[in-house]
Amino acid sequence: MKSKIFYVKPSVTQVEIDFVLDAAANGWGEHCYDYIERFENKFKDYLGVKHVLATSSCTGAMHLGLAGLKISPGDEIILADLNWIATVSPIVHLMAKPVLIDVLPDSWCLDPFAVKRAISKRTKAIIATHLYGNLCELHELLQIGQKYGIPVIEDAAEALGSYYDGRPAGSFGVFSTFSFHGSKTITTGEGGIFATNNTELFNRVLTLSNHGRKQGEKRQFWSERVGYKFKMANIQAAIGYGQMTRFNELIDKKRLVFSWYKERLKNLPLMINPEPAKCKNGYWMPTVIIDKEINFDREALLTIFKENNIDGRVFFWPLSLLGIDTLVKYEDNKISYDLYSRGVNLPSYHDMTEKEVTRVAECLKISLNRQT
Numbered sequence: 001m002k003s004k005i006f007y008v009k010p011s012v013t014q015v016e017i018d019f020v021l022d023a024a025a026n027g028w029g030e031h032c033y034d035y036i037e038r039f040e041n042k043f044k045d046y047l048g049v050k051h052v053l054a055t056s057s058c059t060g061a062m063h064l065g066l067a068g069l070k071i072s073p074g075d076e077i078i079l080a081d082l083n084w085i086a087t088v089s090p091i092v093h094l095m096a097k098p099v100l101i102d103v104l105p106d107s108w109c110l111d112p113f114a115v116k117r118a119i120s121k122r123t124k125a126i127i128a129t130h131l132y133g134n135l136c137e138l139h140e141l142l143q144i145g146q147k148y149g150i151p152v153i154e155d156a157a158e159a160l161g162s163y164y165d166g167r168p169a170g171s172f173g174v175f176s177t178f179s180f181h182g183s184k185t186i187t188t189g190e191g192g193i194f195a196t197n198n199t200e201l202f203n204r205v206l207t208l209s210n211h212g213r214k215q216g217e218k219r220q221f222w223s224e225r226v227g228y229k230f231k232m233a234n235i236q237a238a239i240g241y242g243q244m245t246r247f248n249e250l251i252d253k254k255r256l257v258f259s260w261y262k263e264r265l266k267n268l269p270l271m272i273n274p275e276p277a278k279c280k281n282g283y284w285m286p287t288v289i290i291d292k293e294i295n296f297d298r299e300a301l302l303t304i305f306k307e308n309n310i311d312g313r314v315f316f317w318p319l320s321l322l323g324i325d326t327l328v329k330y331e332d333n334k335i336s337y338d339l340y341s342r343g344v345n346l347p348s349y350h351d352m353t354e355k356e357v358t359r360v361a362e363c364l365k366i367s368l369n370r371q372t
């Protein structure tokens with residue numbers, strides 16, 4: 001049997017292990033937040049924003065941010081139908097209404113024209129998810145947001161190391177969120193970050209994140225409101241801090257793996273993650289969309305992967321296809337419904353070898369040869 005090719009796998013070295021050992025041995029009492037602060041500061045330097053807050057997950061960060069924006073029952077939030085469910089679940093929990101709209105065919109991210117069509121009097125935010133490392137049309141989205149007075153939020157869970165106009169994804173929106181789940185380019189096992197330049201919003205989020213206890217409150221255990229508990233542990237932050245000290249190495253490796261795929265797949269009838277002139281793609285998840293003309297059988301490809309001990313992963317389903325009554329599409333969302341069934345994520349991790357990429361590409365070629 002050939003060796004297993006996992007679809008993702010973190011790169012954890014002695015650097016992270018040493019910080020974790022230190023956190024486990026010494027990170028208590030007066031030092032219980034040391035690595036959280038170090039991790040947050042390192043991340044803030046990368047992103048170039050005023051405030052960040054490490055959280056238990058990206059989902060938690062999104063929940064805090066939306067609650068911080070005072071999203072209330074009946075408010076509408078516009079976001080892409082092609083999305084991971086984590087982006088939409090905090091909206092539903094806050095009893096607001098997700099308005100699921102279509103994406104662009106080339107970036108697979110939010111279509112600004114569809115955003116404009118979906119705006120109503122009740123629209124309170126637009127969430128721009130940078131899918132698989134690809135970037136949303138931030139310029140257009142921010143212009144729309146400004147014109148209609150609607151904040152644009154960035155879900156940058158998958159966009160660490162992606163840049164738009166020379167600035168990191170996640171540094172544009174009223175707030176942004178990142179994920180450090182074990183599958184991500186930089187991990188803390190589970191974890192996230194909330195980031196913003198808006199001090200007022202940050203202070204509200206800080207209070208919400210601490211069970212409603214305001215910073216500087218003199219009375220012990222005094223909550224001014226009911227809040228949340230979405231905190232990151234110091235030990236997790238020690239891993240994250242170690243990963244951040246290796247930031248360039250980790251991003252460069254993901255980009256290298258992508259370049260190997262790009263070379264091997266270049267003459268095949270498919271599209272792969274784009275990198276338009278104004279963008280740099282962190283290539284979290286190399287993804288192929290097979291051309292429409294091909295009678296592509298996705299299940300057959302996944303079977304070939306399985307036979308070759310390779311993890312395969314399908315493109316996200318349109319959320320409105322899941323049959324959940326709160327997740328309803330705004331209009332036809334033709335592009336989303338067209339793309340997903342032709343999309344497959346390819347394995348990518350920092351220590352992946354060129355030979356392993358060749359193995360994956362060969363399976364893809366076999367599958368396409370059978371179907372053309």
Ligand SMILES: Cc1ncc(COP(=O)(O)O)c(C=O)c1O
Nearest residue numbers: 057058059084086087157179181
């Ligand atoms: C686009 C997107 N948003 C949000 C999340 C949620 O991240 P977490 O699992 O850290 O809550 C993910 C995680 O995979 C994601 O891919």
